[in-house]
Amino acid sequence: xxxxxxxxQFEAIFPKLVEDVLDHAKTYNLPAEFVDWFKAVxxxxxx
Amino acid sequence: xxxxxxxxxxxxxxxxxxxYFESATLGWMTELLQAFFLVSDDIMDTSITRRGQPCxxxxxxxxxxxxxxxxMLEAAIYILLKKYFRSHVAYVDLMELFHEITFQxxxxxxxxxxxxxxxxxxxxxxxxxxxxxxxxxxxxWYSFYLPVxxxxxxxxxxxxxxxxxxxEILIPLGTYFQVQDDYLDNFGLPEHIGKIGTDILDNKCSWxxxxxxxxxxxxxx
Numbered sequence: 001x002x003x004x005x006x007x008x009q010f011e012a013i014f015p016k017l018v019e020d021v022l023d024h025a026k027t028y029n030l031p032a033e034f035v036d037w038f039k040a041v042x043x044x045x046x047x
Numbered sequence: 048x049x050x051x052x053x054x055x056x057x058x059x060x061x062x063x064x065x066x067y068f069e070s071a072t073l074g075w076m077t078e079l080l081q082a083f084f085l086v087s088d089d090i091m092d093t094s095i096t097r098r099g100q101p102c103x104x105x106x107x108x109x110x111x112x113x114x115x116x117x118x119m120l121e122a123a124i125y126i127l128l129k130k131y132f133r134s135h136v137a138y139v140d141l142m143e144l145f146h147e148i149t150f151q152x153x154x155x156x157x158x159x160x161x162x163x164x165x166x167x168x169x170x171x172x173x174x175x176x177x178x179x180x181x182x183x184x185x186x187x188w189y190s191f192y193l194p195v196x197x198x199x200x201x202x203x204x205x206x207x208x209x210x211x212x213x214x215e216i217l218i219p220l221g222t223y224f225q226v227q228d229d230y231l232d233n234f235g236l237p238e239h240i241g242k243i244g245t246d247i248l249d250n251k252c253s254w255x256x257x258x259x260x261x262x263x264x265x266x267x268x
Contacts, residue, residue, distance in 0.1 A: 005051045
């Protein structure tokens, strides 16, 4: 039987993905100020 | 959310933690693609609010930085795709799918911008044919077809035949959704649709005006 996902379950995945993307940005020694900006932008998509 | 749901239906079983994570990641990449489009569209349309909040570019500290932010949201899709699907057999297919859907959506946006410029509305430009093109390309491909196509590729069972079948079901479904949305913008009750529709006031190229233009007499026009 297939199981449908819940919004809560789906949203629980998002913070990890944000961290992954930010970690990638950090490999370029992006200063913290800009990491925070990118984080704020990423979160826009989950609103 | 329709990516994990589609994958679970294709497998006819609940997903393992790993499968759920991967399919939800593909779902979130679809959300990133949507965020990239919406942030950009709001700038092009000089929109005021989105999801009940001021548009991203209207935040006082943001402004035109939002253009670069939109590009970065798009780039994030491919960072995640590489991180989690680099060794997936369908990696190239998944990447090509995101690129193609992006291009299709941009075609829809082009047609929308040219047909219904915000500042000078010319009803002679409107037609149900153009309306349908805009809806299919600007909305239906990425929000209806993409999640199911991603699920098929993720399960490594995508074939030209089942992708075509998905298209034949999902593109009309997406069109139906948008037509209904346009109809409810005017005729839906605010307490049901959660907003006060302003499509007519805003001269939007909606289904209603196109349908009206199709049936009016020259005098009524």
